[in-house]
Amino acid sequence: MTRELLRQLWGRTTAPQLRRFVVVGTLGSGLQLSLLWLFVDGVGLDYLVGATVAIELTIVFTYVLNNVWTFRHSRNVGAKELLVGLLKTNVVRGSAIPLQLVILFALVEWYDRMYLVANLVAIGISGLYRYTLDARWTWSG
Secondary structure, X not given: OHHHHHHHHHHOOOHHHHHHHXXXXXXXXXXXXXXXXXXXXXXXXXXXXXXXXXXXXXXXXXXXXXXXXXXXXXXXXXXXXXXXXXXXXXXXXHHHHHHHHHHHHHHHHHOOOOHHHHHHHHHHHHHHHHHHHHHHHHOOO
């Protein structure tokens, strides 16, 4: 059933945009995991604090890439639109932070998974939520 849903979603007219969103998300995930590792293993922060900081830094990175590439047909231009769009994507992605952190916590604490692997799973699960809200609100033009 999940496989069929993904095939249907991939075959629609939104498929190219969704594929670009996935590419940007993959790059952002790599950045987020690298930052998380740096903050936890390099600096010594708690993994939940490190994840929160890494998530926020990644939000700005992915916003810029999504604005230029993924949603280029409805991209935000001009200082005011760029700032409003960044605020909107922060709301969208910020609202996904609790979801991602709960999944991360559950996988690490209850299922004894490595924090980097758990965070990658949490990113994937919250990704569809973020795409839907960003596509409908951040770049709704």
